[in-house]
Amino acid sequence: xxxxxxxxxxxxxxxxxxxxxxxxxxxxxxxxxxxxxxxxxxxxxxxxxxxxxxxxxxxxxxxxxxxxxxxxxxxxxxxxxxxxxxxxxxxxxxxxxxxxxxxxxxxxxxxxxxxxxxxxxxxxxxxxxxxxxxxxxxxxxxxxxxxxxxxxxxxxxxxxxxxxxxxxxxxxxxxxxxxxxxxxxxxxxxxxxxxxxxxxxxxxxxxxxxxxxxxxxxxxxxxxxxxxxxxxxxxxxxxxxxxxxxxxxxxxxxxxxxxxxxxxxxxxxxxxxxxxxxxxxxxxxxxxxxxxxxxxxxxxxxxxxxxxxxxxxxxxxxxxxxxxxxxxxxxxxxxxxxxxxxxxxxxxxxxxxxxxxxxxxxxxxxxxxxxxxxxxxxxxxxxxxxxxxxxxxxxxxxxxxxxxxxxxxxxxxxxxxxxxxxxxxxxxxxxxxxxxxxxxxxxxxxxxxxxxxxxxxxxxxxxxxxxxxxxxxxxxxxxxxxxxxxxxxxxxxxxxxxxxxxxxxxxxxxxxxxxxxxxxxxxxxxxxxxxxxxxxxxxxxxxxxxxxxxxxxxxxxxxxxxxxxxxxxxxxxxxxxxxxxxxxxxxxxxxxxxxxxxxxxxxxxxxxxxxxxxxxxxxxxxxxxxxxxxxxxxxxxxxxxxxxxxxxxxxxxxxxxxxxxxxxxxxxxxxxxxxxxx
Numbered sequence: 147x148x149x150x151x152x153x154x155x156x157x158x159x160x161x162x163x164x165x166x167x168x169x170x171x172x173x174x175x176x177x178x179x180x181x182x183x184x185x186x187x188x189x190x191x192x193x194x195x196x197x198x199x200x201x202x203x204x205x206x207x208x209x210x211x212x213x214x215x216x217x218x219x220x221x222x223x224x225x226x227x228x229x230x231x232x233x234x235x236x237x238x239x240x241x242x243x244x245x246x247x248x249x250x251x252x253x254x255x256x257x258x259x260x261x262x263x264x265x266x267x268x269x270x271x272x273x274x275x276x277x278x279x280x281x282x283x284x285x286x287x288x289x290x291x292x293x294x295x296x297x298x299x300x301x302x303x304x305x306x307x308x309x310x311x312x313x314x315x316x317x318x319x320x321x322x323x324x325x326x327x328x329x330x331x332x333x334x335x336x337x338x339x340x341x342x343x344x345x346x347x348x349x350x351x352x353x354x355x356x357x358x359x360x361x362x363x364x365x366x367x368x369x370x371x372x373x374x375x376x377x378x379x380x381x382x383x384x385x386x387x388x389x390x391x392x393x394x395x396x397x398x399x400x401x402x403x404x405x406x407x408x409x410x411x412x413x414x415x416x417x418x419x420x421x422x423x424x425x426x427x428x429x430x431x432x433x434x435x436x437x438x439x440x441x442x443x444x445x446x447x448x449x450x451x452x453x454x455x456x457x458x459x460x461x462x463x464x465x466x467x468x469x470x471x472x473x474x475x476x477x478x479x480x481x482x483x484x485x486x487x488x489x490x491x492x493x494x495x496x497x498x499x500x501x502x503x504x505x506x507x508x509x510x511x512x513x514x515x516x517x518x519x520x521x522x523x524x525x526x527x528x529x530x531x532x533x534x535x536x537x538x539x540x541x542x543x544x545x546x547x548x549x550x551x552x553x554x555x556x557x558x559x560x561x562x563x564x565x566x567x568x569x570x571x572x573x574x575x576x577x578x579x580x581x582x583x584x585x586x587x588x589x590x591x592x593x594x595x596x597x598x599x600x601x602x603x604x605x606x607x608x609x610x611x612x613x614x615x616x617x618x619x620x621x622x623x624x625x626x627x628x629x630x631x632x633x634x635x636x637x638x639x640x641x642x643x644x645x646x647x648x649x650x651x652x653x654x655x656x657x658x659x660x661x662x663x664x665x666x667x668x669x670x671x672x673x674x675x676x677x678x679x680x681x682x683x684x685x686x687x688x689x690x691x692x693x694x695x696x697x698x699x700x701x702x703x704x705x706x707x708x709x710x711x712x713x714x715x716x717x718x719x720x721x722x723x724x725x726x727x728x729x730x731x732x733x734x735x736x737x738x739x740x741x742x743x744x745x746x747x748x749x750x751x752x753x754x755x756x757x758x759x760x761x762x763x764x765x766x767x768x769x770x771x772x773x774x775x776x777x778x779x780x781x782x783x784x785x786x787x788x789x790x791x792x793x794x795x796x797x798x799x800x801x802x803x804x805x806x807x808x809x810x811x812x813x814x815x816x817x818x819x820x821x822x823x824x
Contacts, residue, residue, distance in 0.1 A: 249637030276388035313346025411452035601669035
């Protein structure tokens with residue numbers, strides 16, 4: 147047993163040294179923040195609530211152990227004036243501001259940032275992790291100069307994470323022996339709170355370096371208590387991954403440390419490779435192999451990173467006896483060097499916590515951006531379906547409904563042609579007075595009454611389509627507004643939800659009672675206005691004039707022949723002249739009558755085209771006014787709302803990246819560019 151060592155006062159980090167080490171000057175903490183757009187809609191009450199939660203989290207994260215170091219100076223509040231806050235507090239204030247304004251929904255990250263304000267006053271924290279069977283308990287025992295049996299991290303406890311701090315009591319009381327010398331049952335394990343088992347150790351290393359050690363038992367800890375595990379790994383000033391050549395960094399904990407810590411740029415991560423004393427491979431060969439393996443793993447990892455990942459220090463640990471004892475002199479030396487001057491390690495830890503919190507908010511907003519992109523695609527798909535429905539309606543009207551009008555007028559035209567075929571020019575001498583009545587009779591026989599009914603049906607069908615299209619828009623977008631949808635999980639997307647809900651409320655108000663949007667008699671009246679009876683009167687008038695002129699011409703021809711005979715012209719000659727002139731006059735009359743017929747038929751055809759054009763124009767105007775335009779406006783407003791929210795997400799991510807870049811600049815100022823794995 148070691149003697150009880152009086153615990154030294156916690157090593158306080160001088161403010162001047164802290165500022166010099168970080169280089170995080172006020173100018174870096176007051177970087178111009180891009181205007182945060184409409185997520186400013188978070189009201190004052192919400193912001194105060196988030197700030198209060200952050201303050202409560204900081205209080206909850208304060209050490210509660212009896213042996214934990216206490217400090218007279220309390221960390222500055224999140225909203226403390228810049229003149230009284232430390233440089234690191236300014237960075238954390240920026241992160242807290244981003245969390246509050248952009249909407250950090252996970253309380254764990256609010257608590258981590260709040261607790262980071264006290265990390266520079268906390269003991270030097272070392273996390274020793276390893277998969278089961280990796281000898282990580284032996285490494286901890288050797289580091290504390292305790293026997294593996296007395297340490298017994300894994301014995302008698304259901305807790306997977308053990309916290310070892312300096313204390314006056316030993317780790318465990320050895321089991322008393324009976325009269326025969328047989329050991330009785332071991333003493334009960336120390337009490338545990340939650341997933342963490344708290345142990346006390348009289349280790350001089352813990353006391354001299356104001357340190358504490360977290361032992362994490364294998365993959366089960368990551369499965370059962372991932373949040374607690376993440377808290378420890380994020381806030382640890384040093385992480386020692388204990389592994390063996392046989393595992394070759396393929397264990398679950400190995401991969402967790404490589405992918406979540408090393409690849410993301412966490413500093414002070416060490417790999418301790420435990421090898422047996424009889425191993426054929428030299429320490430240099432093992433280190434070289436692991437460096438190559440880590441370099442390949444880090445190059446494959448595409449996760450975001452604070453700085454370019456660099457290869458960790460590979461420490462060879464030799465198993466010195468069959469009992470499992472190991473030589474950790476190199477680990478002890480490395481950790482002691484860090485613990486004796488903890489300022490730089492503390493700053494790296496706080497910077498990594500701040501950056502990780504920003505990345506979580508950024509990932510949160512990346513999810514929001516994906517949701518908004520999904521909304522945009524949904525709206526585009528809805529718009530496509532609505533446009534296709536509208537085009538089908540217009541196509542049906544022009545092809546089917548107008549086809550009825552055209553068919554009726556074509557039948558009427560054919561009836562006129564049949565009538566004219568039965569009325570040669572010579573019948574005009576006794577039928578010219580009845581032409582108008584006959585043509586009107588054909589019009590009545592081929593009326594546009596059926597076309598009028600068809601236009602009424604077309605108007606009703608359009609009114610029904612208006613209700614259907616609006617309801618289709620509502621049915622497709624309403625699922626986006628429910629509280630269980632992913633949009634409700636992010637502040638910006640929740641505002642998009644509100645935008646969509648308001649748009650749908652407007653759409654509902656736009657849906658008229660059935661049959662009241664388009665006047666059902668509008669198109670029917672256009673058809674009813676088709677009246678060509680005046681053309682019938684005109685045909686009769688022209689026919690009567692043609693007959694009158696023909697009769698006059700015939701009288702003139704024959705009177706001229708008689709007069710010529712009277713004056714001595716031979717009768718044969720004058721008769722021939724008169725007969726020839728008469729035949730020519732009848733031929734001209736026939737041509738003239740055909741011309742009148744053609745002009746009448748052409749007039750009917752032109753009127754038909756005019757009617758179709760008027761019907762098509764009236765339908766298009768009403769369809770656009772009542773159906774297409776309101777729907778297009780509604781869809782455009784929703785698309786613009788989605789685009790605006792997408793722009794806000796992009797601006798938020800840019801703002802986060804700017805703060806992250808300011809942290810990187812200060813790290814490069816302090817440490818220089820990182821040596822990458824390439």
